[in-house]
Amino acid sequence: MTGKSTQSQKPADLDPALRGDRGRMTTAAGTGFRRTIAMAVALVLALFAAGIWIYRVQIESVRVEVARELSAIARLKAAQITDWYADQLEDGASLMHHPYLVDAVVRFLAGPDAASRRELHHHLSSLAEEHGFSDVRLVDVEARERWRLGPATVDPAPWLAPVLQRALAGQRPVFVDLHRDAPGETAYSAVVVPLYDAAGRGRRALGCLLLLSDGAGFLFPQLHAWPLPSRTAETLLVRRDGESVLFLANTRHRPGAAFTLREPLSQTELVTVQAVQGRQGSLRGRDYRGAEVEAVALPIPDTPWFLVAKIDTAEAFADGQARILLLLGLMAALAALAGSGALIAWQRRQRAHDRALLEAAAETRAVLEYRAVILQAIGDGVVATDAAGRVTLVNAAAETLTGWSAAAAEGQPIDRVLALEDSRTGQPVSTPVQEVLASRASVTLANHTILIARDGQRRHIADSAAPILAPDGDLLGVVLVFRDVSEGYALRETVRRERLLLGLFVDQAPAAIAMFDREMRYLAVSRRYLADYGLGERDIIGRSHYEVFPEIPERWREVHRRCLQGSVERCEEDQFVRQDGRREWVRWAMYPWYETADTIGGAVLFTEVVTTRKVMEEALRQSEAKFRTLFQRHAAVKLLIDPEDGRILEANEAAAAFYGWPREQLERMRIDEINTLGPEQIQEEMERVRRRERIHFEFRHRRADGSVRDVAVYSSIIDIQGRSVLHSIIYDITEFRQMEEQLRQARKMESIGLLAGGVAHEFNNMLAVILGYTQLALERTAADDPLHADLQEILRAAEHSARITGQLLAFARRQPIQPRVFDLNTAIPDLLALLTRLIGERIELVWQPAPGELPVRMDPAQLDQVLINLCLNSRDAITGAGTITIATAMGPCTCETCAGASPGPGPERVLLTVRDTGCGMDEATRERIFEPFFTTKAPGKGTGLGLPTVHGIVHQHGGCIELTSTPGEGTTVTLALPLAERQAEPTPAAEPVPALAAAGATVLLVEDEPSLLPLVRLMLVELGYRVLAAASAPEALQLAREHRGAIDLLVTDLVLPGTGGRELADTLQAARPGLRVLCMSGHALHAAGSKGGGERPAFFLQKPFRLEELDRAVRAALAGPAPGERP
Secondary structure (H helix, E strand, O other): OHHHHHHHHOHHHHOOHHHHHHHHHHHHHHHOHHHHHHHHHHHHHHHHHHHHHHHHHHHHHHHHHHHHHHHHHHHHHHHHHHHHHHHHHHHHHHHHOOHHHHHHHHHHHHOOOHHHHHHHHHHHHHHHHHHOOOEEEEEOOOOOEEEEOOOOOOOOHHHHHHHHHHHHHHOOOEEEEEEOOOOOOOOEEEEEEEEEOOOOOOOOEEEEEEEEEEOOOOHHHHHHOOOOOOOOOEEEEEEEEOOEEEEOOOOOOOOOOOOOOEEEOOOOOEHHHHHHOOOOEEEEEEOOOOOEEEEEEEEOOOOOEEEEEEEEHHHHHHHHHHHHHHHHHHHHHHHHHHHHHHHHHHHHHHOOOOOHHHHHHHHHHHHHHHHHHHHHHOOOEEEEEEOOOEEEEEOHHHHHHHOOOHHHHOOOEHHHHOEEEEOOOOOEEOOOHHHHHHHOOOEEOOOOEEEEOOOOOEEEEEEEEEEEEOOOOOEEEEEEEEEEOHHHHHHHHHHHHHHHHHHHHHHHOOOEEEEEEOOOEEEEEOHHHHHHOOOOOOOOOOOEHHHHOOOOOHHHHHHHHHHHOOOOEEEEEEEEEOOOOOEEEEEEEEEEEEOOOOOEEEEEEEEEEOHHHHHHHHHHHHHHHHHHHHHHHOOOEEEEEOOOOOEEEEEOHHHHHHHOOOHHHHOOOEHHHOEOOOHHHHHHHHHHHHOOOOOEEEEEEEOOOOOEEEEEEEEEEEEEOOEEEEEEEEEEOHHHHHHHHHHHHHHHHHHHHHHHHHHHHHHHHHHHHHHHHHHHHHHOOOOOOHHHHHHHHHHHHHHHHHHHHHHHHHHOOOOOOOOEEEEHHHHOHHHHHHHHHHHOOOEEEEEEOOOOOOEEEEOHHHHHHHHHHHHHHHHHHOOOOEEEEEEEEEEEOOOHHHHHHOOOOOOEEEEEEEEEOOOOOOHHHHHHOOOOOOOOOOOOOOOOOHHHHHHHHHHHOOOEEEEEEEOOOEEEEEEEEEOOOOOOOOOOOOOOOOOOOOOOOEEEEEOOOOOHHHHHHHHHHHOOOEEEEEOOHHHHHHHHHHOOOOOOEEEEEOOOOOOOHHHHHHHHHHHOOOOEEEEEEOOOHHHHHHHHOOOOOOOEEEOOOOHHHHHHHHHHHHHOOOOOOOO
């Protein structure tokens, strides 16, 4: 370079001070040789160590700055996405309660006419325009599309049905994740908003709105925008999809990556894989291109998304590495020069004795050359001027920065070579040369200075100017030293903008945030912080936290000190007493913030005043405590059940007493261990309670002792500490069910009894005809006549049929009985011989009477019938040999009816037990054993009326019957009869039977049964009476009016069509005083009397009857007292 050559040729002229020192330099050369060598070595070592340290510090500093920049951008974008997600759900929630929109949907669904379509289109188009939705659709509860605002560009059918059910069941909007229907189509997200009539306050679901958002509308532009110039930086949005990472948006380097680019989770060197595996903050690794990157990963709250902000490592460290390498090169050059200087000094020492003057000149030139080399190698630009302000020297760095070569710049005015400008105003700025020449002192340029190179390139520089003074103090010129600080300036501007953005973020944040320096002076505060702590619009920036809040206790000051030492402090509930005495509850967290990787710059405080929430929680706690007290002390059985898995969360004391398990054990059980239903049925019923479809149930619950009780359960959903549980109240309805079953059985038996009584009545009429004619025929047939035997068989069959109808009447409790008091132990032995013949020789009959007398009041004939039926049933149940035991005893009745009537033992009863060793019966047979016509015997072997008849007889006498049986072990039937008074009833004296009525007695016969009327008339004629026969009451009245003679006796059926027999008798007795009456019926006496009307007849004849029975009844009636007379 020309400038360097000129300096080398005139060393003495360039540095006059060296000429006077030449002799001294020669003399001191020898003594300073060793010192020079030592200093050179030390300098080389120091430069090497310093270079390594500077390299490491600079690399780490660049990495920290890159991480901060990426973190700020990532947080900003994550906050934007989170706000967008929250806005989507908030928009959906507000639409659920939009009355005009809901009314429009109701009208449209009720009748989609033109007016309702226009109204709905107006609302939905306004909705889409206001909230930025790409499409809005309306579907009904069956997921059928009813309205679409835009074209059908997407098909929600694959995911709509389950999301629709979730939204309707939860009664809140549901966000549908980003997805794409097919390759090449638009990626979109959706919000499903349930709608209910009456703006969400009713119970009827209308359907759902689908709010569709095109990802290209807001989300993707926010991702792709990068706030700083960069060649490789970008933001990625990903989520985990099975065993891979799925990219949700296009990338900078792969435009078609959305929903097509996947990365396997096994490639852990990828920053996106590290993000979805849970790593947050700064990351290092490779991106989808395989390039080394610096990245920051953050999860998006409430979504499966992860945000990754990244930049290529090469770009991030490019400028820093260039500066570091340049500095290290300079230091290496200095080290090399130091070594060269030491070598030159050594050579000069060797030749000093013979070339003193020449050596001094050579030394001078070497020093000058050494300084010139340093000047040219230094990285800063150096320009020297003379005292007139013209350029005399330009080093290589200055040539590069200014665009002027040393030769071109020499002699030029300094303001022409250094064209300066203020970056803030754009106005030219003068060089400080004139100021230095005038003040003879060093001057530094102000910040924001721009150097405009000769080719127009603009650079930010930092420079200083100093005077060049000769040893005698003469001003020789000015030297200017400057360097390019464009990168540092850009970095400072980035930091300034970042801090400005941080300040805006803190100021506008919805949370209470304060940022402090190490002295706890405020650097930034949010408006919420000022509002929460009652600071209003006070300017507290720069003021101490302890000055603003002097009442802060020492424990909080200690927290501040720990945080400024690097600790993260937090507290969910902390009490703070203000100066005015008010107590506030605060939730807070405090984090240190770092200026560099190792330097704490201060602390950030996040706080939230939770006094209102604390008061509400305390009220809720007291309310829950009150509820638990009421729950535990309530007399009703209560359970708290987890509706998710059926676990019993809590049980009160009444529940423990009812079920028989201790409370602690109950609260470790599940409801399906108590309820007899299956787990699936129980879960289904709990779901019905959760959906508020039903609150009342009837179940069967097990108890600790193995018993099962019928219970009524009332269940509802309640919230306890933010958790939904089933509150169930249980009532024991076992006794009610037993009474209900008994009532049902009684009604059934009554209905069957009515049917049996009616059937028996009709059979008795027919049997009366058969018996009567058969008996008359036998009277007229000789004993040796072959027909006589046939008639006897007919008579026996009719009598057997009469006994069957008698059993029906006994079952129906319509058989007339003649009860009397007798000793059960005395009456039964008279029947044992008959019973022994009936059961056969292979079966042993055992009689076990209780000691003493057992008086009962009943019809002895019916006692015989009861024992015969029971013993015959026992006989048929025994295969081969066996035993039938008849036993009597005194004791309380143990049947369900009597046992449930009172808590203690019932009254003393006479117990008659028939026990066999037969085959026994199962539970299904036991439940039906008293049903009429139910039998387990082979066809033709039984009528199914034996045990129902026994049942009817026992209950007709006020008793109870209990049957127990075990298959393979036998059956026991116990009859509990009321204990009669001890005194025996006198046997009524036999009334005198009058002689056969004198010839000429007139009988008026009334019988509506056509086949029976002529028979009875014939039988009365056979007995010697004159008979007037009528088939109805009106006909009888007509005969009585027309008959001029006396009528001695009225023989009438009690049950007549129209006018009953009792009413007919009253009418005739009124017209013919002294008329006697004999009533007859196929019904039992009390049933016939209720059907015939009037009072109980004095003389009654039960159908069917034999001739002699009719004879006795007629004579008794004729011999009885006349109406109105005392007997």
